[in-house]
Amino acid sequence: MALDTTDALNSLGFAKPPCQTRVVVAMSGGVDSSVVAAELAAQGYDVVGVTLQLYDHGAALAKKGACCAGRDIHDARRVAETMNFPHYVLDYENTFRASVIDEFADAYLAGATPVPCIRCNERVKFRDLLETAKDLDADCMATGHYIRRMAGPNGPELHRAVDPVRDQSYFLFSTTPEQLDYLRFPLGGLATKAETRALAARHGLPVADKPDSQDICFVPDGNYAAVIEKLRPGAADPGQIVHVDGRILGDHRGVIHYTVGQRRGLGIGGLDEPLYVVRLDVENRRVIVGPKELLSTRIVPVREINWLGDGAFTDAGAREIAVKVRSTRPAREAILRPLSPTEAEVELIVPEDGVSPGQACVFYAPEGSRVLGGGWIWRGR
Incomplete structure (x- = not known):
């Protein structure tokens, strides 16, 4: 072969x-x-x-x-x-x-x-x-x-x-x-x-x-938290699990143990509705939880863009592309709007759940197999 x-x-x-x-x-x-x-x-x-x-x-x-x-x-x-x-x-x-x-x-x-x-x-x-x-x-x-x-x-x-x-x-x-x-x-x-x-x-x-x-x-x-605790002693300070409506639902053992979109392992059973991590308030050591619909994201801010398409990134203005916001998800239709040579706004045609800062947003041609580059998601909803 x-x-x-x-x-x-x-x-x-x-x-x-x-x-x-x-x-x-x-x-x-x-x-x-x-x-x-x-x-x-x-x-x-x-x-x-x-x-x-x-x-x-x-x-x-x-x-x-x-x-x-x-x-x-x-x-x-x-x-x-x-x-x-x-x-x-x-x-x-x-x-x-x-x-x-x-x-x-x-x-x-x-x-x-x-x-x-x-x-x-x-x-x-x-x-x-x-x-x-x-x-x-x-x-x-x-x-x-x-x-x-x-x-x-x-x-x-x-x-x-x-x-x-x-x-x-x-x-x-x-x-x-x-x-x-x-x-x-x-x-x-x-x-x-x-x-x-x-x-x-x-x-x-x-x-x-x-x-x-x-x-x-x-x-x-796959134990991320153990590695981070070793690298940054004191990183796993406890805090509160808080519903988006302000209710305190329980305590957690460190924000580093949670990721946006997580449902299992929250330790707040017995509630009438399934809850997901929708945001991490690191400054106040709070894990914010809410219903799944709050995870849905349509507008994705992206920075540190590396452009592999033809011409300068900002030349063509808004364009139709396909994007991946997680490595395991299929590419989805989107609109790419350059804001500067290194920043852009990506509008997902169909909203995605669990879009998280720190993940990559990778750009693809709307047809075919070409990779057009990508950037880093830098803030949440």
Whole structure:
């Protein structure tokens, strides 16, 4: 099965033989990036594998289903040995903490619902690691993300993966045009994950049957609150659960244990109506709850916009697009209204529930697979 490639002299789009084309492959130790490295090495490219050590090995070694942990570094090294290309491990713990983990903790403390995987791609993998790849005289950097880079009339374009189940465009909206010019995503054209595993088995890779990574890599068992309490002692101060009509319904054990849209685990049973978290009042340590209809949002303010469409972001004025406000939700029809080069208002044609500050709002072409960029939701209703 051939990987998705650009249409040029070699499969990565360079006018020279593969053996003269150096490509740095960002290797997490999982099957996806391992297959990218193995396939490119088998095609004769000058492959250099690089794995980032992002957080403490001691905790990571005991955690299954995380990327860039101790055992994953070992797995990446084994793949490199199997396919006979060099592999390096770079210590990025300080960079990762400053660029990703600290903001994650502070965002939760502010009542937002952050997406640290996007910041990791934006600030670590596609910024610092990409510069390292250039320092190694690589022609490009390849990753195991399920997304497509396609040639367009105005330069490279970002497109959703062929497999909608594996598509990772939500997590890559902040990729800049300059980064996109240097990056390659060979897996975006595969129809299913089964094809990726078949390629791994064909190359005899030791990770062919390795489970996919789960959760956020530095959050053991998905327990966000425990991590935040460790990073920010005193963050879980108790407070009150308050109905939108002003009634005090009970006490909570810390705002960081709640997210907008949450229904289960509120500890306020025995009421006649189902209640949801509709807002977090961090300053007063209050969890505001109310009926589900209060979660419905039509107008979404967005900032820190990264535009990947044609022309300047503000040139065309209001336009019809499709958007995702959560990674697990389908794209919905919307109107995009630029307010400045980095801010916009998104009007959802059909209101969405649980739109939360800290989440990404990703823009798509109304027809087809093109990713037009996106930004960060920065306040609630």
